Amino acid sequence: MNRSRILLHGAIALVLSLTAGFLVFSWLQGQGKKRQAPVEQAAPAQVQLAVAAKPLARGERLGPGNLSMAPYFEKSVPPGSFTALDALEGRVVMVPLGVNEPVTQDKLFPAGSSGSGLETRLGEGRRALAVRGNRVMGLGGLILPGARVDVLMTVDDPDKQGQKLAKVILENMLVLAVGAQADRPQGGKEEMLGETYTLEATPAEAEKLALAGVQGELHLALRGPLDRETVLTSGASLRGNLASLRETDPPKDAPPDQTKAQPMVEEIRGAKREVAPLGSKDARKTGGKP
Template sequence: MPLNRYSIVLAATLVTAGSATFGVYRVLESTRAQNRVQLRQVLVATKDIPEGSTLSRGILDEEAWPLVSVPAGALASLDSAVGRVTRVAVYAGEVIVPGRLAPVGTGPGLQVKITPGKRAMAVKIDDVVGVSGLIQPDSRVDVLVTLRDQRADGEQVAKLFMSNMRVLSVGTVDRSGPDNRPIIATSATLEVTPMEAERLAVAMRDGTIQLVLRGFGDPDSVATVGATSEDVLLRPRKAPPPPPEPKPVIRRVIVRVPEKRPEPPVAAVVPAPTPV
């Protein structure tokens, strides 16, 4: 009898332990399922890709990324990207997304570099090795114009009238020579708005254009008043002539005098007869 009782207690203990073990197992499996990361295949650049480059299989790779880290619209296969052209620079390790690529069928060229809403305009520059040879694509420049000011008796004035302009290309080559010497360029293509293109066209017609190279990380624009020969020689500027006195204005004033009306005759007063 005691043996049967012990057997029952032992069996109950084993059942309880098994139930507890199974419960712990279910909890652990549930936790693992919640922590299991969902992956998605994406297309990643294996090296830095300059803008305007045609994508090929040698510079792309398919990788599995956590779903929460995948950008919206990310390309997933090599076939969806090979042959397309980059609109902006793509760096190694970045996911390829449609916004960084030109439309399907677009070939490599300057047009893929132009920001929407802007234009590309060529500016002729002097054949000197100075700053013009050091300007490279994606450099930032200010535009200086020197012309004669018709409002100041034809005096020459130099003025910075456009600031922080992006250079799209320089001459016909987009980089330095093999010996790292600066390239002598005869033209630079700037990215401008339509209104800036109009101002630039007038400046090139009426004066001489020069480009002033800016440093990276210097987006501020400085408003200047321009410089003349007096500023170069450190002479005080001539005071502008006083405005001419206004001519006297002669006004014709017509005064209307009311007509004098004749007064009505006064009736004679006849005295009343004296009573007798």
């Protein structure tokens, strides 16, 4: 009886052990399959797009020298892109482009626009207006296209007949062209002279500039490339210029300056001699001989 029970219990334990071992073995096999390298997926499809081969400024005409092709994923192709360089031949850039930036339809002027005129370089709502210049006005040729200038006007003072008044009337104006040249000189030359200087202006600024050119004499003051500050001035007049660096008069109630020599009065009475500043209460008029 006891022997039968022992055999039964042993058989049950053996079956349970085999079952547990089979389950563990199956689980380990499943984990091994999960750790296997994933199946390589096909690379996303790519397409060749026309991009800028170098930084392009507003108004530049496109051609083989400033364009190239670059691969882009089909899902990330910008709307209006070009897949052939021939379609961009002669088109004009409306928005500045960086290197390898895709050229799209909305970044270009309409087909047929000329890239040689200043109209392609004007900002939205801006106008181009020329003022008469000379060597002095152009700083000896150092004011070049792309520079920023302030415009000063010298005119007869409307409040003081016969007097002149100088005043800054416009600030931070972009120079579009010097004479007929809208591009900076090449080959290391850093000067350019012209009889006119074309400035970019809003319509209101253009009115002020046109009137100033007729009523007075204009001057251009060159600004630094990072200077965007607006400075309010009162203007300069002849009287104000003559007052520059002038020594101010002392206040009426200020004590006399002891460092300055003062006229003295000497009084001699017998063997007594007295000296006092002229005009003081101790000074007395004397007469006769000592």
